[in-house]
Amino acid sequence: MHQNLLKYQKYRYLKFTLLLLIGSVILYLSQGQAQPANGGTVQGYVLGTVAAFLVLLLTYLGIRKRLYSSSTGTVEGWTSAHVFLGSALLLIATLHAAFQVGWNVHTLAYALMLMVIFSGFFGLFAYLHYPRILSQNNAGANQDVWLQELHEIDSKIKDLSSSCRGNIRLLLLSALEHTVLGDSLFSQLLGHDNSTVKLQSDTKKLVANTNQQQVIDIVAENMPSSINQAEASALNKILSLFSRRQILLKKIRRNLQIKAYLKAWLVFHIPLSIALIAALIVHILVVFIYW
Amino acid sequence: MFFLVRKSVLGSRDELQDLDFDVDELIIGSGHDSTVILDGLMAGALSIKALSDSHASFNCTQDLQLIMDNSENTSGTLNKGEIYQLGIYDIEVINAPAGFDFAINIIQSNRKSHVKKSTIKLKSRKSRLNLRIISYLAFISIILLFLLIPIYVPRDSALNKIFILSDKSWSSGPLAMAHRIPEISNDCQVCHVKPFEKVQDQQCLNCHRDLGNHVAENHPAVAELQQFLCQNCHKEHNEPPRITRSDDALCINCHREIEKFEKNNLTAGQTVESVKGFNADNHPFFRLSLLTPYAKDGTYEWLNNRPKFDINNPSQENSHLKFSHMVHLDVEMVQDESTGERLLCDDCHQLKSDKEHYQPISMDKDCRSCHQLTFDVFNPDVELPHGDLRAATIMLQAHYIREFTDPQLRQKRARKKIRRIPGKNNSLASCVGSGLDCGRAEALKEAEFQFNNSGCITCHEVTENDTPELLNKWFVKPIRINDDWYSKAHFDHSSHFSVKGQDKEEICLSCHEVQQSEHSSDIAMPQRNKCLECHQQGEDNTVELSCIRCHVFHFTKNGVD
Numbered sequence: 001m002h003q004n005l006l007k008y009q010k011y012r013y014l015k016f017t018l019l020l021l022i023g024s025v026i027l028y029l030s031q032g033q034a035q036p037a038n039g040g041t042v043q044g045y046v047l048g049t050v051a052a053f054l055v056l057l058l059t060y061l062g063i064r065k066r067l068y069s070s071s072t073g074t075v076e077g078w079t080s081a082h083v084f085l086g087s088a089l090l091l092i093a094t095l096h097a098a099f100q101v102g103w104n105v106h107t108l109a110y111a112l113m114l115m116v117i118f119s120g121f122f123g124l125f126a127y128l129h130y131p132r133i134l135s136q137n138n139a140g141a142n143q144d145v146w147l148q149e150l151h152e153i154d155s156k157i158k159d160l161s162s163s164c165r166g167n168i169r170l171l172l173l174s175a176l177e178h179t180v181l182g183d184s185l186f187s188q189l190l191g192h193d194n195s196t197v198k199l200q201s202d203t204k205k206l207v208a209n210t211n212q213q214q215v216i217d218i219v220a221e222n223m224p225s226s227i228n229q230a231e232a233s234a235l236n237k238i239l240s241l242f243s244r245r246q247i248l249l250k251k252i253r254r255n256l257q258i259k260a261y262l263k264a265w266l267v268f269h270i271p272l273s274i275a276l277i278a279a280l281i282v283h284i285l286v287v288f289i290y291w
Numbered sequence: 292m293f294f295l296v297r298k299s300v301l302g303s304r305d306e307l308q309d310l311d312f313d314v315d316e317l318i319i320g321s322g323h324d325s326t327v328i329l330d331g332l333m334a335g336a337l338s339i340k341a342l343s344d345s346h347a348s349f350n351c352t353q354d355l356q357l358i359m360d361n362s363e364n365t366s367g368t369l370n371k372g373e374i375y376q377l378g379i380y381d382i383e384v385i386n387a388p389a390g391f392d393f394a395i396n397i398i399q400s401n402r403k404s405h406v407k408k409s410t411i412k413l414k415s416r417k418s419r420l421n422l423r424i425i426s427y428l429a430f431i432s433i434i435l436l437f438l439l440i441p442i443y444v445p446r447d448s449a450l451n452k453i454f455i456l457s458d459k460s461w462s463s464g465p466l467a468m469a470h471r472i473p474e475i476s477n478d479c480q481v482c483h484v485k486p487f488e489k490v491q492d493q494q495c496l497n498c499h500r501d502l503g504n505h506v507a508e509n510h511p512a513v514a515e516l517q518q519f520l521c522q523n524c525h526k527e528h529n530e531p532p533r534i535t536r537s538d539d540a541l542c543i544n545c546h547r548e549i550e551k552f553e554k555n556n557l558t559a560g561q562t563v564e565s566v567k568g569f570n571a572d573n574h575p576f577f578r579l580s581l582l583t584p585y586a587k588d589g590t591y592e593w594l595n596n597r598p599k600f601d602i603n604n605p606s607q608e609n610s611h612l613k614f615s616h617m618v619h620l621d622v623e624m625v626q627d628e629s630t631g632e633r634l635l636c637d638d639c640h641q642l643k644s645d646k647e648h649y650q651p652i653s654m655d656k657d658c659r660s661c662h663q664l665t666f667d668v669f670n671p672d673v674e675l676p677h678g679d680l681r682a683a684t685i686m687l688q689a690h691y692i693r694e695f696t697d698p699q700l701r702q703k704r705a706r707k708k709i710r711r712i713p714g715k716n717n718s719l720a721s722c723v724g725s726g727l728d729c730g731r732a733e734a735l736k737e738a739e740f741q742f743n744n745s746g747c748i749t750c751h752e753v754t755e756n757d758t759p760e761l762l763n764k765w766f767v768k769p770i771r772i773n774d775d776w777y778s779k780a781h782f783d784h785s786s787h788f789s790v791k792g793q794d795k796e797e798i799c800l801s802c803h804e805v806q807q808s809e810h811s812s813d814i815a816m817p818q819r820n821k822c823l824e825c826h827q828q829g830e831d832n833t834v835e836l837s838c839i840r841c842h843v844f845h846f847t848k849n850g851v852d
Binding site: 033036038039040100103104105106158159162163170173201267272273274275277278281282285288289290 | 298308310324325327328422425426427429430431432433434437438442454458460461462463464465479483486487488489490526528529530531533536538540541
């Protein structure tokens, strides 16, 4: 599916894009006689008009993919064109600007366009790369199964914690209570484990329990000094359960990370695209207000 | 107190687990500080304090309630043999075995949980602002900050001082260097007066008041030229900041068919020459700007005319100067005072700061070091004044009258033995007669020599009349050496002094061939073909020039007639 996105109709939009780029370069090179190449020459106006049209066309993908009854091309075709023409925009707009930047609204539009395009590049990379990584991580299971198993493990640990000393029980229950999955999109993207644990009952202080390692270490240290056989047995089982828990949490966290990659770029791509349209409107208007 | 809690394992009603606690108060809840942990009770807890082995007081925290006989209680008494509902659990007070103060049975019921199943939950925090709202905000912010505020905020407000909130952020490129003054760079509306309208010529002319025209006001091309705005040739905000068009089309668009602009403007026999480029086929020969003297109201004036180049009848200069470049460049005849070598061009010709024209040649600066204006061999230190005929003749008279009137000077002169100098008048050593008569006679003789034989006449054109008055007998024609031979073009001498394999002298003489020039009437200005040797358009290995490298559009005066 993802490869077909680029190869759509035997690279139809790649070919079209290449022709567009060649034409744009020729147009750009024909400048420089009457005045230096810039957006205000005849050629510059043509390149700018093409670039502005492309921005609107590319933005229309967001509308087209929601028009399920539309017969104006396929969404796959629109997406393929979106990728190639979006890449072409990088050069066409640069030629329109004649490689000139400054502290002004025109460069603001250009900078926003660059951010939109490069966030789009990451999105394309994510769609081509991460689904395979995701399926490798899942290995036939899915997140719901892991969460169910995690729930059962937690229940069992709670039950078993009753056989433990107060401070150990406190530790175990605190570790369960303060295990964090998901959290902010930023944490998901980085795969951060913000889990904590309270080591003593008389304090509110929570310490990091990344990968449950803190609690695993403490349980292992306390096993030899168990107060009775029941506690020793319980701690032994708890250690096993926490080890399993550690594995499950890592898998779920990685799963969340990959899914975050797949959606995070849109957090930039969409608002920046809308901002770009606003900057484009300002860019065009002010050029003619101060003609 | 010792509590016994009999509790089902993993929700099973069949598998029970006994737990004993030695606490003052039994706390049942989900939190880690509970004595008995029950999943699904959220943050609530039930605390039980034994009153006897069959009674206990209870208290619920948070929203937790204990239900018995459809009565929901948050505190009260637990009695042996009774069953109470606590969330998804049934709590039954049972007989306390020996050694225990109180005992309860906790069994997970079949009722559906109304609380969450797991303490672990995916805490994916949803952004408080979703993408749509962020997008709308970004859109509105940009329109507001960069369009509406610069338009509607008063120009003298504090907001307008902030760069991004002012119309200065609309600038599409740097101003030309000459326009980077506060009056322009801080106020876009000095030029951009009306929205959606190109900058009008008046905005340029407000400052450029004395701008020269391209053609004279009565020229037939005026109507054509008035169609163009200043902007047609001068584009601001370019990068690099170049404000004037430099392409050939700027000129050639009109000059390729210049005759259509010149019709009705030509006298009989006059022709105009079109220009399509700089090569032999498309560019006419250069027209020299000649200065022609004419007498007007007893004075001399100089007319500037630009005759068409005629290779068979070359123009001549009429400066009234007598001068031979050939003599001065012949080392056998003239040598540099300090080196004894041949004179060099820049011994006399110094470039002005405009790099095109040369400093005017003057007697005092360029000639006097070799050509002193001495006249009386008995007084070799005395020189005639230069540039004032009347002053010179009066001085002659005064000098000789004094020489022959003052007895001491007269005696001294008579005793002096002097060597005759070729080219100098043989002044009298002594004279018989009054000092006035002798002085006058000697002054007249010297004047005749200066104006007819050698002296003034060597460099000047002199006319003589019949009057016997010394002061009015001769007239030295004024000299005007042309210093702008191509007045409708400009040229950078300094950039042409860098030619590989040639020194500056060779470069000068390669264009201005004066080595064989005997007369000052010879004009040694290079013609078109000399320039084409290096600048011919369309040829390989040449330095092509655009029209405005040599020509200007705005002439300093009225423009072309």
